[in-house]
Amino acid sequence: MPLSAPLIEMRGISKSFGAVKANEAVDLSVAPGEILGLLGENGAGKTTLMNVLFGAYAPDAGEILVQGKPVTINSSADALAAGIGMVHQHFHLAPRLSVLENLLIGISGRSGRIDRAGGLARLGEIGRQHGLTLDPDLPVSALSVGEQQRLEIVKALFRGARLLILDEPTAVLAPTEVDGLFAALRSMSAQGLGIIFISHKLNEVRALTHRCVVLRHGRVAGRVDAPASTTSSEMARLMCGHEIVPPARGPSTPGAAVLTLEGISTSGHAGTPLRDVSLFVRAGEILGIAGVSGNGQRALADVISGVRAADAGQMTIAGKMVSRFSPREVQALGLGRIPEDRMTTGLVTNLPLADSMVLPRIGTGAFSRNGLLKPDAIRAFAEAQIKAYDIRCPGPMTRAGALSGGNLQKALLARELAFDPKVLIVSQPTRGLDIGAARFIHEKFLDMRTKGCGIIVIGEDLEELLMLSDRIAVMYEGRIAGTLASADATVARLGLMMTGAEGTA
Amino acid sequence: MTAASVENGLRSSSTRRAAARARMLRSLLPALSLALVLMAIAWLNPRAISYFGFSLMLNLAIPIALATIAQMFVISGNELDLSIGTFVGFVGCVTATWLKDAPLLGVAVLAGSIGVYALLGALIHLRNLPSIVVTLGMSFVWQGLAILILPKPGGKAPDWLLSIMAFKPPLIPFPIIAALLIAAVVHFGLMRTSYGVILRGSGGNAAALERAGWSLLRTKIVLFALTGLFGVLSGMALIGITTSADANIGNGYTLLSIAGVILGGGEFVGGRVSPIGAVIGALTLALAASPLLTFMHIPPDWQVAANGAILIIVLAARVLISRRER
Numbered sequence: 001m002p003l004s005a006p007l008i009e010m011r012g013i014s015k016s017f018g019a020v021k022a023n024e025a026v027d028l029s030v031a032p033g034e035i036l037g038l039l040g041e042n043g044a045g046k047t048t049l050m051n052v053l054f055g056a057y058a059p060d061a062g063e064i065l066v067q068g069k070p071v072t073i074n075s076s077a078d079a080l081a082a083g084i085g086m087v088h089q090h091f092h093l094a095p096r097l098s099v100l101e102n103l104l105i106g107i108s109g110r111s112g113r114i115d116r117a118g119g120l121a122r123l124g125e126i127g128r129q130h131g132l133t134l135d136p137d138l139p140v141s142a143l144s145v146g147e148q149q150r151l152e153i154v155k156a157l158f159r160g161a162r163l164l165i166l167d168e169p170t171a172v173l174a175p176t177e178v179d180g181l182f183a184a185l186r187s188m189s190a191q192g193l194g195i196i197f198i199s200h201k202l203n204e205v206r207a208l209t210h211r212c213v214v215l216r217h218g219r220v221a222g223r224v225d226a227p228a229s230t231t232s233s234e235m236a237r238l239m240c241g242h243e244i245v246p247p248a249r250g251p252s253t254p255g256a257a258v259l260t261l262e263g264i265s266t267s268g269h270a271g272t273p274l275r276d277v278s279l280f281v282r283a284g285e286i287l288g289i290a291g292v293s294g295n296g297q298r299a300l301a302d303v304i305s306g307v308r309a310a311d312a313g314q315m316t317i318a319g320k321m322v323s324r325f326s327p328r329e330v331q332a333l334g335l336g337r338i339p340e341d342r343m344t345t346g347l348v349t350n351l352p353l354a355d356s357m358v359l360p361r362i363g364t365g366a367f368s369r370n371g372l373l374k375p376d377a378i379r380a381f382a383e384a385q386i387k388a389y390d391i392r393c394p395g396p397m398t399r400a401g402a403l404s405g406g407n408l409q410k411a412l413l414a415r416e417l418a419f420d421p422k423v424l425i426v427s428q429p430t431r432g433l434d435i436g437a438a439r440f441i442h443e444k445f446l447d448m449r450t451k452g453c454g455i456i457v458i459g460e461d462l463e464e465l466l467m468l469s470d471r472i473a474v475m476y477e478g479r480i481a482g483t484l485a486s487a488d489a490t491v492a493r494l495g496l497m498m499t500g501a502e503g504t505a
Numbered sequence: 506m507t508a509a510s511v512e513n514g515l516r517s518s519s520t521r522r523a524a525a526r527a528r529m530l531r532s533l534l535p536a537l538s539l540a541l542v543l544m545a546i547a548w549l550n551p552r553a554i555s556y557f558g559f560s561l562m563l564n565l566a567i568p569i570a571l572a573t574i575a576q577m578f579v580i581s582g583n584e585l586d587l588s589i590g591t592f593v594g595f596v597g598c599v600t601a602t603w604l605k606d607a608p609l610l611g612v613a614v615l616a617g618s619i620g621v622y623a624l625l626g627a628l629i630h631l632r633n634l635p636s637i638v639v640t641l642g643m644s645f646v647w648q649g650l651a652i653l654i655l656p657k658p659g660g661k662a663p664d665w666l667l668s669i670m671a672f673k674p675p676l677i678p679f680p681i682i683a684a685l686l687i688a689a690v691v692h693f694g695l696m697r698t699s700y701g702v703i704l705r706g707s708g709g710n711a712a713a714l715e716r717a718g719w720s721l722l723r724t725k726i727v728l729f730a731l732t733g734l735f736g737v738l739s740g741m742a743l744i745g746i747t748t749s750a751d752a753n754i755g756n757g758y759t760l761l762s763i764a765g766v767i768l769g770g771g772e773f774v775g776g777r778v779s780p781i782g783a784v785i786g787a788l789t790l791a792l793a794a795s796p797l798l799t800f801m802h803i804p805p806d807w808q809v810a811a812n813g814a815i816l817i818i819v820l821a822a823r824v825l826i827s828r829r830e831r
Binding site: 307326328348350351359368372373375 | 697698699700701702703705706708709710713714715716717718719775776777
């Protein structure tokens with residue numbers, strides 16, 4: 001446990017952007033061997049603070065001390081020299097270069113030559129110490145997301161980092177990969193490295209960190225000295241400034257089935273194909289689909305939303321047989337979809353938000369007449385949705401790409417819900433969103449359930465699935481391994497089924 | 506919560522103003538660069554600013570504007586057409602020969618060439634080929650065909666085409682009216698119709714568009730066919746002005762058209778294009794190309810290089826402004 005003098009100390013850090021105070025008099029310190037959790041809602045100032053520490057922004061006031069000595073950090077090169085390494089949410093790797101070449105970038109070899117032997121030795125050493133093994137000759141483009149993250153961590157260690165900053169490292173990982181990451185972080189901490197861990201997931205913060213700093217509106221809203229024995233709701237209250245009550249899932253009487261799949265199988269696409277999948281969702285019911293990602297969830301969502309045709313099997317929406325599997329057909333039958341990757345398959349980011357929000361129905365009478373747009377109708381629709389869903393943006397004509405993740409997700413949700421879908425399929429609905437935004441999305445789903453919509457939620461966050469779902473189906477290797485009523489489901493039981501260990505009909 | 510909304514309100518109102526300013530600058534920049542070139546011409550040679558002067562200086566602006574619009578359509582779909590120049594030359598040769606001597610054959614060949622463009626769009630989409638490679642290859646095909654049709658410079662434009670291009674309306678010179686007309690029609694089609702939004706969206710985020718239920722094959726075919734159509738119009742307009750053809754007559758148009766789109770505020774990727782801007786960009790290039798440089802007494806040998814320098818200056822200014830918009 002940390003006892004010695006702080007490895008790094010930030011004193012009275014303030015940073016403003018125009019009228020917005022992103023950080024105000026923030027104090028923070030990390031001792032050797034300490035894992036510090038940094039918590040806060042989106043926009044609370046966590047990233048700004050870390051960017052100050054990593055040299056991307058100069059603070060307006062305050063100082064940074066490394067091992068008791070004041071330092072000026074004006075660039076990431078300064079930060080690296082001071083022993084600070086950062087693993088960004090979006091990786092900074094050269095995809096065409098090999099693992100080893102990525103490590104050696106920025107390290108001048110002897111007389112301009114690459115020190116391959118030395119690099120290999122260091123890589124092997126780091127791998128043995130922390131269980132971070134990587135094939136040095138694979139190109140980065142061949143690595144999984146988890147391996148790329150491992151490479152980013154190794155890269156920081158390679159350059160001699162004594163303090164490692166990780167910005168939402170688990171957002172991109174599958175649950176099994178998270179365990180590996182945590183083991184490596186604990187091993188680094190045991191060897192005296194300091195770690196700053198940023199995450200929205202309070203259970204992870206409680207499991208991993210020794211101490212937490214909570215930011216709200218740029219200021220330190222609280223410090224938690226024993227995260228493991230502090231409840232998630234206490235931490236959530238510090239983050240939001242008020243109690244977060246999980247929305248209550250009232251009883252509902254499911255109606256007739258609005259979506260059925262019978263013996264659906266797929267082939268000939270990337271990822272795990274579906275094998276003989278049968279399931280149904282009734283009106284006024286939420287069906288959770290649990291599973292480690294890569295077990296056919298993508299194919300399932302693609303088939304249901306008509307992007308991919310099934311080789312065998314039948315699907316009905318609202319009692320009507322789906323014959324051609326096109327997005328337009330299933331949409332006309334009453335299906336709404338919120339894809340997992342909102343930036344690349346959700347909204348069209350170059351178009352104004354308003355146009356993007358009506359895109360699936362832009363040709364209908366509501367928004368155009370004889371092929372001509374009705375700009376007023378589109379604008380009015382977008383403005384109403386912006387208000388109803390509290391989408392924070394300069395206005396309906398802003399480019400959709402300029403919105404933050406949470407607001408993009410709200411805009412997509414608004415787009416799909418505005419037309420009263422009979423069935424809604426959503427993947428990872430709250431990934432990367434803070435508690436407040438996630439709560440809002442959950443409430444909307446429960447509202448839709450009350451209104452008689454059948455909802456399928458595909459996710460990896462079991463607690464979220466347990467809170468929302470009436471029934472939970474588990475996918476394993478392209479099959480439905482079993483379905484549980486949520487009253488019978490526990491995290492432990494679902495976890496077993498997700499690894500294929502248990503099956504129930 | 507209230508503090509958060511106040512803070513958010515502050516931030517959004519100031520960023521909104523900054524973004525609106527940058528957006529306005531961005532949309533004004535094409536007009537600004539045109540005004541600059543015009544002012545330079547007026548200063549160097551005041552007599553050029555007249556009905557006759559404009560008719561003369563902007564003579565070649567119509568085919569350049571049409572070729573730029575053609576290029577703009579493929580750019581809206583994140584593609585590039587490196588064959589538009591030789592295609593304009595090919596159309597020119599067809600116009601100066603078959604369209605005059607055997608109008609039915611001429612019309613069929615021109616319509617067929619638009620069909621070829623549509624097929625190229627389909628091919629590029631279905632086989633997932635880079636358009637740069639496909640159109641670079643096609644540029645040699647068009648050039649070869651043009652030489653086959655018209656081995657040495659000659660031919661003659663059809664009389665009706667000559668009389669259209671020689672039209673002298675009162676007060677406002679014909680090229681200006683034509684430019685306004687082209688800009689208005691294309692702006693209306695691409696920016697004000699529902700399918701226009703789909704076409705632009707296909708360059709912005711193809712996957713999202715497909716998920717929303719639109720066919721990407723169709724958008725690609727439509728965009729390429731429109732490029733072919735405006736390429737045909739450009740070649741015909743060019744021959745209407747020069748009266749006779751040459752297989753190499755359009756070669757410079759490939760780069761001029763790309764520069765015109767970018768000068769007019771378009772971007773290579775992301776479906777951000779502006780028809781009005783593209784036409785203004787084409788006019789600017791047409792003026793900067795030779796009249797301005799001639800008035801500056803720059804010897805013809807150096808004009809191409811000077812032209813390139815002007816282009817770099819204007820494009821650099823644009824990049825500075827769009828960076829501020831972020």
